[in-house]
Amino acid sequence: MSAPIQLRPDETFILNVGPQHPATHGVLRVKMEMDGEYIVKAETVLGYVHRMHEKMGENRTYAQYLPNLSRLDYLGALGYTHGHVLAIERAAGIEVPERAEYIRAITVELNRVASHLFWFGAFVMDLGGFSPLMYAIQDREHILDMLEAVTGARLTYCYYRFGGLYNDVDDDFIEAAKRFIPRMRKSLKKYAALVTGNIIFQKRLEGIAPVSAEMCRKYGATGPVARGSGINFDVRKNEPYSVYPEFDFDVPVYHECDSMARYKVRMDEMEQSLRIIEQGLEKLPSGPIMTEKKPKNIKLPVGDFYQAVETARGSFGIRIVSDGDKNAYRLKLRSPTYSNMHLFDEACEGMLIMDALAFMGSLDLVIPEMDR
Amino acid sequence: MGGYFSDIFNGSKSLLIGMGITFREFFKPTVTVQYPYQTLKMSARFRGHIELIADEEGNPKCVACGMCQRACPSGCISLDSVSVDIEVDGKVKKKKVLSKYDLDFTKCSLCGQCVENCNFGAIDFSKEYNLASTRKEDFHFNLLKRLEERNA
Ligand code: SF4
Numbered sequence A: 001m002s003a004p005i006q007l008r009p010d011e012t013f014i015l016n017v018g019p020q021h022p023a024t025h026g027v028l029r030v031k032m033e034m035d036g037e038y039i040v041k042a043e044t045v046l047g048y049v050h051r052m053h054e055k056m057g058e059n060r061t062y063a064q065y066l067p068n069l070s071r072l073d074y075l076g077a078l079g080y081t082h083g084h085v086l087a088i089e090r091a092a093g094i095e096v097p098e099r100a101e102y103i104r105a106i107t108v109e110l111n112r113v114a115s116h117l118f119w120f121g122a123f124v125m126d127l128g129g130f131s132p133l134m135y136a137i138q139d140r141e142h143i144l145d146m147l148e149a150v151t152g153a154r155l156t157y158c159y160y161r162f163g164g165l166y167n168d169v170d171d172d173f174i175e176a177a178k179r180f181i182p183r184m185r186k187s188l189k190k191y192a193a194l195v196t197g198n199i200i201f202q203k204r205l206e207g208i209a210p211v212s213a214e215m216c217r218k219y220g221a222t223g224p225v226a227r228g229s230g231i232n233f234d235v236r237k238n239e240p241y242s243v244y245p246e247f248d249f250d251v252p253v254y255h256e257c258d259s260m261a262r263y264k265v266r267m268d269e270m271e272q273s274l275r276i277i278e279q280g281l282e283k284l285p286s287g288p289i290m291t292e293k294k295p296k297n298i299k300l301p302v303g304d305f306y307q308a309v310e311t312a313r314g315s316f317g318i319r320i321v322s323d324g325d326k327n328a329y330r331l332k333l334r335s336p337t338y339s340n341m342h343l344f345d346e347a348c349e350g351m352l353i354m355d356a357l358a359f360m361g362s363l364d365l366v367i368p369e370m371d372r
Numbered sequence B: 001m002g003g004y005f006s007d008i009f010n011g012s013k014s015l016l017i018g019m020g021i022t023f024r025e026f027f028k029p030t031v032t033v034q035y036p037y038q039t040l041k042m043s044a045r046f047r048g049h050i051e052l053i054a055d056e057e058g059n060p061k062c063v064a065c066g067m068c069q070r071a072c073p074s075g076c077i078s079l080d081s082v083s084v085d086i087e088v089d090g091k092v093k094k095k096k097v098l099s100k101y102d103l104d105f106t107k108c109s110l111c112g113q114c115v116e117n118c119n120f121g122a123i124d125f126s127k128e129y130n131l132a133s134t135r136k137e138d139f140h141f142n143l144l145k146r147l148e149e150r151n152a
């Protein structure tokens, strides 16, 4: 009879999470060196859905690049297209009518709520609760129906144009949005009772996966991840753009630095977005939705232009270097989840694997946006 | 020790609250549509693949100027025209007539640049969404033929 195999006490093994794994919500691979159930070292491997969006921006005209922006983050696409049109408009000196900017802000905020709702559902599902996903999708469906009625698409919108919008919103949209706000507020209460108050949920998130403000700064994390670590930074407040200065809203910040803090930031953000939508609908001016002289064949002046916007996942920046031609000389997209993901490797050292997967969910990853 | 029991009590309470919510949801009316037995009406601005628009006589409004083809980011549109002689007030004139209008829907991103750039209102989005096939060729549409079929 042979003796049982003796493991060395310091023996570790490699565990591959992904590239096809339900918890990564996309083609992301994390190579983990494990000591039992504890992570010794993690290494994120990106690039499985890299589609060269930056290069495409360099060999297409500015207008032809419009549909690309909504293919980065398919859950909150309008925020990204907003950044793009703002960058071009500022660089080319195009005036945008007020009504168009208001409609942009309203639709972006609706899209942010939709994105957070889907994240909420998927996050709770990662932790083992299935019903909240169904409820969240039902609420999100109302937003998608509204957005479909104005933009013609449900996910990959191509609605904003340089100098305005593709088409105006109608009374039906305004009515539907007004009906949606109280409905969503009721749902948020339901989610608070069903999920936030749930003992299992709390025990799995509270005090787990601390990300210090220091680490956020080191990796350039923004959005709800940074705000869950006590960094009060929101591009809408810190570098105001569009009509955001006209709205009265708060930036939720939590100082606990754990997964629960990141969860709470997003849940509070939905309420703030509803406030913005409410005010936007109230103040919505009448008038044109496109500048008088619709810009065609846009050429930017020679120079270097940058515009940052706050999307559902954090600060998205677009940098355009122009040599005066009708397409960009160099186009750079700074995507928020790319930076947010990078603190994962350092933060999950010594963590239990199930906590690490919950932590990954709390970062709100969208892989196509990370890889671009 | 007190914390231990209050934890159990509060924990059980939170679970019961959650169960109450899911139980109430159970009796709410179903909102799911049983596709394909039930379908929804597409909204007025729904973007399906593009379609040629006919004038009163049933001919395509398109004058084959090629603006849509140049505007398209993905190069989905390919069109061609022939020159035909027509008689106007006794004089013979040459006129461009559309002879081919093909759409490669596999590449289309439904951005709307073609519709926007057409100065003649000759194309618009259709409401077609029941598109499913295992063959790529089924998404190469001959829009001129589709227009004729609609006219017939
Ligand atoms: S909708 Fe856009 S991608 Fe599709 S054919 Fe028209 S221009 Fe091309």
Ligand code: SF4
Pocket (backbone or CB within 6 Å): B061, B062, B063, B064, B065, B066, B067, B068, B069, B079, B117, B118, B119, B120, B121, B122, B123
């Ligand atoms: S832009 Fe309009 S008129 Fe010109 S080729 Fe295209 S569809 Fe025809």
